[in-house]
Amino acid sequence: MVTVDFDYKKASTVEEALEALASREGKLLAGGYSLIPSMKLRLSQPEFLIDISSISSLKGIQEENGYIVIRAGTTHAEIHDNALIQENLSFFHKAASVIGDVQVRNRGTIGGSLAHADPAADWPALVLAADAVIDVVSRNGSRSINATDFFTGLFSTALEENELITAIRIPVPAEGTRTVYMKYEHPASRFAIVGCAIMRFPDGKTNIAFTGAAEYAFRDTAAEQALAGKALDGAAIEAAVNAALQGQDVSFMGDYYASAEYRQHLAKVYLKRALEAVV
Ligand SMILES: Cc1cc2nc3c(=O)[nH]c(=O)nc-3n(C[C@H](O)[C@H](O)[C@H](O)COP(=O)(O)OP(=O)(O)OC[C@H]3O[C@@H](n4cnc5c(N)ncnc54)[C@H](O)[C@@H]3O)c2cc1C
Known part of the structure; x- marks a missing residue:
């Protein structure tokens, strides 16, 4: 199966992506490992894709203000290989190793997985158990959603149409966790x-x-x-x-x-x- 025709824009900043998202109906494209298969099956038929995979501010994992912050565009493989994750959140390290295959792990992102909210995806269970907070931004401002309020149904979340996930924040676990x-x-x-x-x-x-x-x-x-x-x-x-x-x-x-x-x-x-x- 092939997708319907679509227009494509590569965003280099979050602001550019939000502007494009506000300009006409479209969908964000991160790793493409859930969206593209859905488009090929014609379950999703967006006419405009905004590629956020090269936005550097959406990449990486740091410790900030008592939280381990995983930026939304971080791939499953990058989470797996990260020393901070291995040291503090060994179940994230484990989960990242059992997602799909090498290609999926090298392209798919945690933000894309959470936004897609596949009922069989791995990350939703991890962010729930870790008391994570999901940071989102739109042209109207930013907000943080507790993981426990994020998943609302089959493939549905508390995200608004024009919102983009920027990061997943997890309180640094106490020693002995x-x-x-x-x-x-x-x-x-x-x-x-x-x-x-x-x-x-x-x-x-x-x-x-x-x-x-x-x-x-x-x-x-x-x-x-x-x-x-x-x-x-x-x-x-x-x-x-x-x-x-x-x-x-x-x-x-x-x-x-x-x-x-x-x-x-x-x-x-x-x-x-x-x-x-x-x-
Ligand atoms: C063969 C195969 C096997 C797989 N096996 C597993 C598995 O075992 N476990 C598992 O958990 N997953 C699995 N997946 C899914 C994979 O992990 C996907 O990479 C992931 O679900 C989606 O991430 P993505 O970056 O590819 O998102 P995309 O496909 O690019 O996007 C998915 C959706 O999220 C939206 N989106 C993307 N980024 C953002 C953002 N930052 N903010 C807001 N919305 C956003 C998009 O608009 C789209 O609606 C598999 C996929 C394939 C093809």
Whole structure:
């Protein structure tokens, strides 16, 4: 399949991209590894693409004011190779290694992945578990969206049409914080059938997030509460697994590859394995 015809503009600054976005209906193009396949399948038919892949201010990872700041245009491979990530957020390092294949990892960006909000994408679970904040900008100004408010439905987010993600900010984890990401992946695409991300803080607080299982990634507050203030022993893990997925305001997904019931079963299996890995 080929895409519909489209006009193309390469932006060299965020301001230029925002101006182009305001000038006519169009779509931002980052790595193109979600947008271009959707265009080829004619699921998306934008007539104007604004290429943001060369904007230098959207690249890189730094520590700033108590946050690890990952600029939106940073590729999965760059996240994987970054020393700050390896030192502080080992589950980001792990997740980056299991996204797609080498080509996808070398071109695809974290900002593109979050904006696209594929229900089977990996980064949504990671940003949720890491208490991340997503910084966005438009010609009307800038704002920060908590990851927990960002994903709103199947392929939908709290982003407005004219907004661009500039960065993902994650509070620098306290010493002794442990993180795990595990996924059961689709054998062809490597997208998550179920992915489970966990961040366990030294004070005993545990953040748990799932991707793949439902129409959008979510924090499992029932499982988190079952663990609150408890040592991670066998009984606590069992209680968390029993409580998991209860009272969630999301629809679990099923398709020809994995039914909704199977995905829920897998979510509990992966929660148990991930909690054991945290221990
Ligand atoms: C074969 C294959 C296997 C894959 N496997 C996996 C996998 O295992 N796990 C996984 O998580 N993903 C997987 N992906 C998806 C991949 O990670 C994509 O790179 C990613 O989802 C989108 O990032 P991108 O930079 O390519 O965005 P694009 O495709 O360029 O854009 C995607 C959407 O985001 C918007 N956008 C892009 N950047 C911004 C921004 N800064 N602000 C606002 N909107 C923006 C675009 O307008 C578009 O709507 C796979 C893709 C392919 C083709």
